[in-house]
Amino acid sequence: MVERTEEQHSAKMKKKQAAHDRIVASRTVEKGLLIVHTGKGKGKTTAALGMVVRAIGHGRKVGVVQFVKGAMTTGEKVVFDAFPQNVAFKPMGEGFTWDTQDRARDMAVAREAWEEVKRMIADPSYDMVLADELNIVLRYDYLPLDEVLETLAARPEMKHVIVTGRNAPQALIDMADLATEMTLLKHPFREQGVKAQAGIEY
Amino acid sequence: MVERTEEQHSAKMKKKQAAHDRIVASRTVEKGLLIVHTGKGKGKTTAALGMVVRAIGHGRKVGVVQFVKGAMTTGEKVVFDAFPQNVAFKPMGEGFTWDTQDRARDMAVAREAWEEVKRMIADPSYDMVLADELNIVLRYDYLPLDEVLETLAARPEMKHVIVTGRNAPQALIDMADLATEMTLLKHPFREQGVKAQAGIEY
Numbered sequence: 001m002v003e004r005t006e007e008q009h010s011a012k013m014k015k016k017q018a019a020h021d022r023i024v025a026s027r028t029v030e031k032g033l034l035i036v037h038t039g040k041g042k043g044k045t046t047a048a049l050g051m052v053v054r055a056i057g058h059g060r061k062v063g064v065v066q067f068v069k070g071a072m073t074t075g076e077k078v079v080f081d082a083f084p085q086n087v088a089f090k091p092m093g094e095g096f097t098w099d100t101q102d103r104a105r106d107m108a109v110a111r112e113a114w115e116e117v118k119r120m121i122a123d124p125s126y127d128m129v130l131a132d133e134l135n136i137v138l139r140y141d142y143l144p145l146d147e148v149l150e151t152l153a154a155r156p157e158m159k160h161v162i163v164t165g166r167n168a169p170q171a172l173i174d175m176a177d178l179a180t181e182m183t184l185l186k187h188p189f190r191e192q193g194v195k196a197q198a199g200i201e202y
Numbered sequence: 203m204v205e206r207t208e209e210q211h212s213a214k215m216k217k218k219q220a221a222h223d224r225i226v227a228s229r230t231v232e233k234g235l236l237i238v239h240t241g242k243g244k245g246k247t248t249a250a251l252g253m254v255v256r257a258i259g260h261g262r263k264v265g266v267v268q269f270v271k272g273a274m275t276t277g278e279k280v281v282f283d284a285f286p287q288n289v290a291f292k293p294m295g296e297g298f299t300w301d302t303q304d305r306a307r308d309m310a311v312a313r314e315a316w317e318e319v320k321r322m323i324a325d326p327s328y329d330m331v332l333a334d335e336l337n338i339v340l341r342y343d344y345l346p347l348d349e350v351l352e353t354l355a356a357r358p359e360m361k362h363v364i365v366t367g368r369n370a371p372q373a374l375i376d377m378a379d380l381a382t383e384m385t386l387l388k389h390p391f392r393e394q395g396v397k398a399q400a401g402i403e404y
Contacts, residue, residue: 006305006306009305010304010305013305029395029396029397030396030397030399031396033396033399033402035402036387036388037245038387039385041382041383042249042380042382043239043245043249043252043382043384045252046248046249046252046253046256047244047245047248047249047252047384048252049251049252049255049256050245050247050248050249050250050251050252050255050278051248051402053251053252053255053277053278053281054248054251054277054278054400054402055277055400055402056277056280056281057276057277057278057279057280057281058276058277058280058400060400074259074260075255075256075257075258075259075260076252076255076256076259077259078258078259078260079255079258079259079281079284079285082281082284082285083281083284102212103208103211103212103215104208160399160402173387173388176387176388177388177396178244178388178389178402179386179387179388180243180244180245180384180385180386180387181243181384181385181387182245182249182382182383182384182385183241183382183383183384183385184381184382185238185240185375185378185381185382185383186238186375186378186379186380186381187380193231194231194232194233194235194379195231195232197232197235197362198256198257198260198262200235200237200253200256200257200362200380
C-alpha cells in the first residue's frame with residue numbers, strides 16, 4: 001500500500017462513497033433475475049444455497065429442484081426443514097447418475113425434474129426457483145436446450161431462477177441477468193487427498 | 203454433442219464412475235480447511251453463507267464475523283436466529299466503511315473484529331469461523347497481514363476458517379487449502395439498472 005495522509009485517505013473515501021451513492025440511486029428496476037453459476041470451481045451450488053437462505057429469511061418461498069444427486073445433501077436439508085412454509089426441496093436426481101449407466105433412465109429423471117421446475121416457475125406462490133445442476137443435464141443433451149431457454153425467457157416477470165452446474169451453455173449465459181464463473185485456484189482434494197467433510201462438501 | 207450408441211454411453215459412464223470411485227477412495231485426510239473466496243464476481247459471501255448453513259445442518263458450531271457492513275444482512279440473520287446454539291453472528295463492521303471517512307476508527311473496528319475471529323479460532327467449541335470481507339480490511343492495510351497469516355497457520359488442526367473478499371493477498375491464497383475466484387460474466391446492476399433485491403443481494 002502507498003502511504004497516505006489522513007486527509008488524503010478521507011478525501012478518497014468520500015469520493016468512493018459519493019460514486020457508490022450515485023450508482024445505487026440510478027438502480028431503480030425490480031425484476032426477477034435469471035442467475036447462472038458455472039465454472040469448474042467450488043461454490044456454484046453453495047452460493048445458490050446462500051441465496052435460497054436469504055430469500056427464506058425474507059419470508060419468500062423457494063423451490064429447489066436437484067437434477068443430479070450429490071451437491072446438496074443432509075446439511076441444508078436440516079435448515080430447509082426448519083422453514084417448511086418457505087422451501088419445497090425436490091431431490092429429483094436421486095435416480096440420476098453415472099451409477100446407473102442407463103441413458104434412457106437418466107433422461108426420464110431429467111425430464112421429471114424439469115417438469116417440476118416448470119411447475120414451480122408457473123406457480124405464483126414461488127418467488128425463486130433453483131434448478132441445481134441443470135447445466136450438467138443440458139451438457140449431456142438429456143433435455144432440449146431450446147425448450148429450457150423458452151421456458152426461462154417466458155417466466156413471470158418477478159420470478160428469480162437460479163441455474164447451476166459447470167459448462168453452462170453460452171445461450172443460457174447470454175440470456176442471464178447475472179452470471180458468475182467459479183474458478184478453481186486451489187483444491188485440497190486433488191492436492192492433499194482431503195476427503196469430503198461435513199459443512200464443506202455436504 | 204456427438205451421437206453415441208447406448209452401449210458407448212454406458213461404457214463411458216462406467217469408466218467415469220470407476221475413476222470417481224478411485225479418487226474418492228484415495229481421499230483419507232480429515233483436517234480443518236482454510237478456504238478463500240475472492241474475485242470481483244458475486245457469490246463470495248453467499249457461498250460462504252451456504253457453507254455455514256451446511257455446517258449448521260450438521261449440528262456444528264460456526265462463528266461469523268462480518269468486517270464490513272453490507273454483504274450479510276437481515277435475510278441470513280433470520281435463518282441464523284433459528285439455530286441459536288449453532289451460530290454466533292458478530293456484525294462488527296457496522297461502524298466501518300466509506301461512510302465514516304475516518305481511518306483511525308475503521309482500523310479500530312477492524313482490530314476489534316479480528317480479535318473476535320482470533321477468540322473464535324482459539325475456542326474449541328467452534329468448528330468453523332467465517333471472517334467475512336477480511337480481505338478488504340487487509341487490502342487497506344487496516345490489519346497487519348503477517349499477524350493474520352500467523353494466526354491462520356497456527357489454528358487448531360480441525361478448525362475450518364473461511365475468508366472472503368475481493369483482492370485476497372497472494373500469501374493468503376498460497377496458504378489456503380481451497381481457493382476460489384468468482385469472476386463476473388454478467389451483472390444486471392451495471393447493465394440494466396437493477397436494484398438490490400431481497401434474496402439476491404441481501
